[in-house]
Amino acid sequence: MTRAREIAKFxxxxxxxxxxxxxxxxxxxxxxLTSGTIPNARISSxxxxxxxxxxxxxxxxxxxxxxxxxxxxxxxxxxxxxxxVSLQAWGRGNGETYPSNFNTNRFYFTGAPITSMxxxxxxxxxxxxxxxxxxxxxxxxxxxxSTEIRIGRNAQIRAADNNHTSSSTxxxxxxxxxxxxxxxxxxxxxxxxxTAHFAFHLNYYVDN
Amino acid sequence: MSxxxxxxxxxxxxxxxxxxxxxxxMAKKMDFEGDLIDSSGNVIKAGAGWIESDYNWDTELxxxxxxxxxxxxxxxxxxxxxxxxxxxxxxxxxx
Numbered sequence: 162m163t164r165a166r167e168i169a170k171f172x173x174x175x176x177x178x179x180x181x182x183x184x185x186x187x188x189x190x191x192x193x194l195t196s197g198t199i200p201n202a203r204i205s206s207x208x209x210x211x212x213x214x215x216x217x218x219x220x221x222x223x224x225x226x227x228x229x230x231x232x233x234x235x236x237x238x239x240x241x242x243x244x245x246v247s248l249q250a251w252g253r254g255n256g257e258t259y260p261s262n263f264n265t266n267r268f269y270f271t272g273a274p275i276t277s278m279x280x281x282x283x284x285x286x287x288x289x290x291x292x293x294x295x296x297x298x299x300x301x302x303x304x305x306x307s308t309e310i311r312i313g314r315n316a317q318i319r320a321a322d323n324n325h326t327s328s329s330t331x332x333x334x335x336x337x338x339x340x341x342x343x344x345x346x347x348x349x350x351x352x353x354x355x356t357a358h359f360a361f362h363l364n365y366y367v368d369n
Numbered sequence: 370m371s372x373x374x375x376x377x378x379x380x381x382x383x384x385x386x387x388x389x390x391x392x393x394x395m396a397k398k399m400d401f402e403g404d405l406i407d408s409s410g411n412v413i414k415a416g417a418g419w420i421e422s423d424y425n426w427d428t429e430l431x432x433x434x435x436x437x438x439x440x441x442x443x444x445x446x447x448x449x450x451x452x453x454x455x456x457x458x459x460x461x462x463x464x
Contacts, residue, residue, distance in 0.1 A: 221389025224433045228400065239391065265416070267401040272433060274384070274391035276377045283460055306460075308380050308393030328406035342403075 216243045217369070223274040225250050225310070225361060229266070229343040230257035230350035235358070239274050244369065246275050248290070250361040254350040267326050268341040270301075270310040278366040279306035284322035288365020294349045295356065296334040299341070301363045310363060313340045372441045374448075379457040381448050383441065385434060392433045396449045396457040398422045421458050 173179040219241040224234060225248075237250035278287045283305060290301040292312055302311050304322055311321075314337035319325055326342035333348040334341055349359055375382040384391040399421060405414035426445055430437045 219384070219389065219391075221384065221391050223391055226429075226432060228398075265403055265405060266420075267403070271395065272392045274393055275382050276375075276380045276393050279378065283463055306377070306379060308382075308395055324401040324403065326401075326403050328404060 218242055219275075221274070223248060223250070224272050225252075225270045226272045227346065227350060228269045228271065230346065231255050232350065233353070237361075241275060241367070244278070244367050246273075246288075246365055246367055248273065248361070248363045248365075251358065252361075253354075253358040254352050256353040257350045263330055263332075263344050263347060265326055265328055265330060265342040265344060267324050268312065268343050268346045270312065271308060273303060273308040273310055273363075273365070275308075275367050277303045277305060277307050278368050281305070284320060286321040288363055290361070290363030290365075292334075292359060292361050294334060294359040295352075296348055299334045299337075301361065303363065303365045311340060313337060314345075372438060374441070374444055376448050379453065379460060381445055383434075383445075390434060394424065394429065394445060397454045398424055399458065399461045419458070419462055423454070 171178055171180050219239075221239060222237050223239050225232060225237065232252050233255040234250055234252040237248075237252075239246060239248045241247075280287060285305040286302050287305050288303040292299045292301050300313050300315055302313075302321060303309070304311070312334075314334060316337070317325075317339045319339050323339060325338060326340045327336060327338040327345065329336060330342075330344040332344055332351075334345050337345045349357070371386045373384045373386055379396045380393050382391065382393045399419060401419055402416040404412045404416040407413050426442050427437050430442060
């Protein structure tokens, strides 16, 4: 067979190459792919997800519980995406009787739905947020390895784990000295009228 | 109703599977009472400092979940052993 006949086997009537054997790409070096884009249809989902760590996600409701007195929660929700949790709540006091809880003990909330990140140091803050109430905007924070949420005033800021409260039994979060005391919480928890609502928002870190 | 729990060193996270309502509980209630000080800065009544007390799980579960699941209550009580509660109190006092 002449060489021309051999070549003719691979050329059809339209002068296009045909019957060309499938090339063996098993030894193709991927580093030779230096341009262009591989079409999405040519990439399996497993080829992508094998490189992505599983992400824990959760959504639901939670109950903020004050260390003294009680709240009426209008709405509350949490969302967890991976190692970050976001909490929000809206509510008001429920007419708690004072002065039975009208003292200088440190006030705080319990009930964070997922234990905060354990950094190995109990003084570490691993989340921060805000509490808006009739006395203004106050700070929320959570320490390592805990479900307790602290609340305080942006005055006389101290170490995150400091337990200092005002020695005064003055009502109102604006009278707090760093941490709220139970008396400071009175103006939020005692009234139950329509203008005594609060808004709560906290973001914090958690472990896997 | 069923619950999912996740146990930690000093706490337990609880989620109700029917509605994902969730709450984390600490091993022990740890309140703090500071000193009472007059306007001159003098201590007129020394505070008790840390005040430890056990949680009443009937009260806490009712308050958070609106019900007391006996299996859940037992699981919480079993997790929060006396030694775990003592270790938690020591941990908190180290803050």
